[in-house]
Amino acid sequence: QQQVKQSPQSLIVQKGGISIINCAYENTAFDYFPWYQQFPGKGPALLIAIRPDVSEKKEGRFTISFNKSAKQFSLHIMDSQPGDSATYFCAASNAKIIFGKGTRLHILP
Amino acid sequence: SQTIHQWPATLVQPVGSPLSLECTVEGTSNPNLYWYRQAAGRGLQLLFYSVGIGQISSEVPQNLSASRPQDRQFILSSKKLLLSDSGFYLCAWSTEDASNQPQHFGDGTRLSIL
Numbered sequence: 001q002q003q004v005k006q007s008p009q010s011l012i013v014q015k016g017g018i019s020i021i022n023c024a025y026e027n028t029a030f031d032y033f034p035w036y037q038q039f040p041g042k043g044p045a046l047l048i049a050i051r052p053d054v055s056e057k058k059e060g061r062f063t064i065s066f067n068k069s070a071k072q073f074s075l076h077i078m079d080s081q082p083g084d085s086a087t088y089f090c091a092a093s094n095a096k097i098i099f100g101k102g103t104r105l106h107i108l109p
Numbered sequence: 110s111q112t113i114h115q116w117p118a119t120l121v122q123p124v125g126s127p128l129s130l131e132c133t134v135e136g137t138s139n140p141n142l143y144w145y146r147q148a149a150g151r152g153l154q155l156l157f158y159s160v161g162i163g164q165i166s167s168e169v170p171q172n173l174s175a176s177r178p179q180d181r182q183f184i185l186s187s188k189k190l191l192l193s194d195s196g197f198y199l200c201a202w203s204t205e206d207a208s209n210q211p212q213h214f215g216d217g218t219r220l221s222i223l
Contacts, residue, residue: 097212
């Protein structure tokens with residue numbers, strides 16, 4: 001019940017395309033859903049986060065879509081760029097934070 | 110602003126040797142502190158977390174231990190390293206009220222055991 005399932009494991013997108021990463025959770029007590037971006041050799045960095053009282057949050061080219069009834073949330077990267085190539089982690093938390101297993105995104109130049 | 114420092118960035122150690130990795134946080138008081146391990150191409154495994162000086166919770170049984178001698182200092186240790194201890198070790202902090210707050214990560218230590 002504490003798991004966060006993330007898919008796909010890896011993703012290849014053409015430059016300018018839309019990258020979509022999906023996550024699903026089971027514990028309805030989760031009330032904070034952050035996404036992290038990690039470049040090789042670096043620690044994960046907070047990218048964008050959402051709380052369950054809204055269905056969508058947008059920051060620049062990054063959008064989180066949140067479906068509370070389905071217990072699913074997703075990250076959309078619009079106009080994907082080679083610099084977006086990284087590993088992305090979704091997470092869910094209440095008192096503890098649970099991370100998904102990550103998606104390795106590669107944007108083709 | 111808050112910053113988190115981890116060192117060393119890279120470490121190569123022989124099997125059976127001791128280990129000490131250090132993490133410090135600046136610009137905040139009473140942070141929650143965390144140690145994670147990330148195997149190559151894998152997710153984040155929480156090893157230890159601390160809500161205050163001397164307070165350590167272990168998430169998985171293992172060959173490692175953690176200590177928090179000061180409010181903003183978190184140390185990961187081992188008396189005798191195993192080959193399976195190789196990995197990328199990440200320290201993180203969050204505000205004292207951990208719910209609904211992000212964790213902020215350091216840049217990690219790449220540990221290789223020979």
